Amino acid sequence: MLQVQNISFGYDDKTILDHISFSVAPGEQLSIIGESGSGKSTILKLLYGTYDLPEGEILWKNQPILGPKYNLVIGYDFMKYVAQEFDLMPFITVKENIGKFLSNFYPEEKEQRAKELIALVDLVEFTDVKVKLLSGGQKQRVALARAIAKEPEIILLDEPFSHIDNFQKQTLRRNLFKYLKEKNISCVVATHDREDVLPYADHMIVLNNGKIIANNTPENLYKQPEKPLIASFFDEFNTMRASSLGINATSEPIFVYAHELQLTKSPALEVRVTQNYYRGHQYLVEAEYQSKAIFFYHNTALPPNTTVHLQLNVAAKKRLKS
Ligand SMILES: Nc1ncnc2c1ncn2[C@@H]1O[C@H](COP(=O)(O)OP(=O)(O)OP(=O)(O)O)[C@@H](O)[C@H]1O
Numbered sequence: 231m232l233q234v235q236n237i238s239f240g241y242d243d244k245t246i247l248d249h250i251s252f253s254v255a256p257g258e259q260l261s262i263i264g265e266s267g268s269g270k271s272t273i274l275k276l277l278y279g280t281y282d283l284p285e286g287e288i289l290w291k292n293q294p295i296l297g298p299k300y301n302l303v304i305g306y307d308f309m310k311y312v313a314q315e316f317d318l319m320p321f322i323t324v325k326e327n328i329g330k331f332l333s334n335f336y337p338e339e340k341e342q343r344a345k346e347l348i349a350l351v352d353l354v355e356f357t358d359v360k361v362k363l364l365s366g367g368q369k370q371r372v373a374l375a376r377a378i379a380k381e382p383e384i385i386l387l388d389e390p391f392s393h394i395d396n397f398q399k400q401t402l403r404r405n406l407f408k409y410l411k412e413k414n415i416s417c418v419v420a421t422h423d424r425e426d427v428l429p430y431a432d433h434m435i436v437l438n439n440g441k442i443i444a445n446n447t448p449e450n451l452y453k454q455p456e457k458p459l460i461a462s463f464f465d466e467f468n469t470m471r472a473s474s475l476g477i478n479a480t481s482e483p484i485f486v487y488a489h490e491l492q493l494t495k496s497p498a499l500e501v502r503v504t505q506n507y508y509r510g511h512q513y514l515v516e517a518e519y520q521s522k523a524i525f526f527y528h529n530t531a532l533p534p535n536t537t538v539h540l541q542l543n544v545a546a547k548k549r550l551k552s
Pocket residue numbers: 241242246264265266267268269270271272273420
């Protein structure tokens with residue numbers, strides 16, 4: 231179990247993390263989300279022991295993770311960290327880069343394992359290519375393969391698929407996260423991508439102004455986002471009054487995802503269409519309601535300046551009542 235207990239940290243006078251606590255069980259995947267600069271990478275670096283902690287404690291299986299003041303070499307064998315900069319060896323091949331992280335004791339097993347890892351990250355045709363000749367996405371794959379080479383107990387991933395193209399991202403993500411679960415490797419992922427979180431994370435924490443403002447399952451946070459920052463991570467959304475949608479709920483503003491609004495003939499929420507954005511499966515329609523923008527999805531583009539009426543779909547009513 232990883233335990234982060236009341237840690238605070240800043241690079242200079244400015245506090246970046248302010249009394250943060252969370253934990254990660256063996257085999258569990260935790261996602262850290264938050265705006266750019268909110269401190270996601272800083273948390274990963276602290277978990278890895280890159281800096282000394284001025285306050286609080288980080289424990290892995292009840293042993294403290296210590297910074298450079300106490301460790302000549304940063305990091306621990308049971309933990310791997312894939313940073314945004316990959317730190318590969320450019321003048322040797324993909325296989326040699328991965329091999330550096332495997333034991334030389336049983337050469338046949340080493341060969342087999344290197345092949346297995348290269349296949350996992352789909353780099354078979356680049357096995358013997360020098361890393362300096364690879365693209366950014368290919369380098370990121372090598373870094374991921376290298377990090378899991380020795381099966382760490384916990385892995386820290388900083389935007390792990392940021393350089394991988396959309397064609398290959400889904401497969402790589404599925405393969406990697408499935409592999410980590412199978413091997414019971416704990417995983418902490420800093421990400422901006424909801425696709426890293428919704429299908430895979432057991433828990434997610436949301437960072438804002440140095441604090442954790444939410445710590446829950448992705449499903450619970452998706453259903454009850456509570457803050458615009460959280461809703462915006464998942465999807466296009468609107469901040470609305472429950473009364474304007476004809477539901478008896480709180481007088482507090484509610485967050486309604488754009489896909490939860492649909493056209494109706496009855497005289498419900500009346501809006502004026504201003505723009506359409508093609509999104510493949512549907513159009514995202516921008517409209518004006520009481521001088522503010524409101525967004526919803528529709529199967530076809532709607533002519534600008536038309537007046538239409540909107541209502542919540544059935545699933546949204548259920549979500550907002552629960
Ligand atoms: N080595 C450093 N020295 C001084 N300030 C730093 C250093 N590294 C990061 N910072 C500052 O700390 C804050 C948090 O940075 P961090 O990289 O942890 O954010 P992040 O949430 O990971 O951002 P992003 O999503 O853009 O990667 C930022 O304001 C950043 O400018």
